[in-house]
Amino acid sequence: MSNSARPPKRRMFGPGTTIEDLKTYMGPFAASLGYRFNTEAEFVDEVLASELEILEATGDVYCPCRIRTGDPKEDVAIICPCIPFHREQFAAIRKCWCGLFIRTDVSDGAELLGVMDEPEAGTPIDIPVCRVSDLKPGSVRHVKVGKNDLAITRVGDEFFAVSNICRHAFGPLGDGVMEGYELVCPWHGWRYDVRDGTTDHPGSDLRVQPLFIVNEYVMIRTSA
Ligand code: SF4
Ligand code: FES
Known part of the structure; x- marks a missing residue:
């Protein structure tokens, strides 16, 4: 039987959710997958503030840097934190697309802000x-x-x-x-x-x- 600790069950957010609520839930979730919030605290707050606006408009914390298709089955892969859906890509660029999360082995998240090239085919990824x-x-x-x-x-x-x-x-x-x-x-x-x-x-x-x-x-x- 699968009896080890799991990432926390996905939480739904609604009216009244704060940035701190998001951090309290997302921090441990990301940590269980080898990620943490970017070291740029102001940037983290900006991204989470955008997510709260999206939550108010759509009912969920969709990614601020992705375009929703309108198909819930597809869009579930861009609900934050979307790390489980894109683990190979994020491992390769050492952050999530937006840079809200960085790998725990990255010491300076500022270096990873902005768009990054995907690695060449065949490049080893841990x-x-x-x-x-x-x-x-x-x-x-x-x-x-x-x-x-x-x-x-x-x-x-x-x-x-x-x-x-x-x-x-x-x-x-x-x-x-x-x-x-x-x-x-x-x-x-x-x-x-x-x-x-x-x-x-x-x-x-x-x-x-x-x-x-x-x-x-x-x-x-x-x-x-
Ligand atoms: S790319 Fe980053 S900010 Fe966007 S949904 Fe995924 S984890 Fe959240
Ligand atoms: S022993 Fe039958 S499926 Fe594994």
């Missing part, structure tokens, strides 16, 4: 998937980062990532349970060794992806 403290030993969780659909887990102080999809009948391994180094599928109990993805079922090994730790965050490496 993406935070969760905080170390959010993944307790023995827990499993599902993470989707761009093309990577993974079950990540922790055994002691070792971190592992395997494909989220069980090779038996596509069960969700991110909802499985750990027994030692074995991840047990929640549907019919197939077992996989998370160190190398192997299973007793011939030809059904899982793809594994290395994880590493930077500044208290569990990271994966992918490419632009």
Whole structure:
């Protein structure tokens, strides 16, 4: 079962919402994904003030630097903080599009204000998937980062990532349970060794992806 800490459930805002309300909710949400508010405090207040105007006009905190399509299914990807929807892009430019949020490893947010070029195809990008403290030993969780659909887990102080999809009948391994180094599928109990993805079922090994730790965050490496 996915039993580790999650980003806070998305909050709806309404009349009377203040900039402080937004900060109180968005700060921990962004931190759980490896981001923090820009170090330029005045800029942060300006962006959040724009979001409050948009909230009053539209009923939600849509991004001030994106154009809404009018289709709620598409526009959900630009409700602030939209980091979960654009993790590869933001990891590559080390901030969200507006610059309201910067990666926690950026010390001076002023450097990242303004439009930034996307990296060239093939450039390695390191993406935070969760905080170390959010993944307790023995827990499993599902993470989707761009093309990577993974079950990540922790055994002691070792971190592992395997494909989220069980090779038996596509069960969700991110909802499985750990027994030692074995991840047990929640549907019919197939077992996989998370160190190398192997299973007793011939030809059904899982793809594994290395994880590493930077500044208290569990990271994966992918490419632009
Ligand atoms: S780009 Fe930044 S400011 Fe805009 S919605 Fe996403 S997180 Fe919020
Ligand atoms: S789908 Fe995983 S064991 Fe059947």
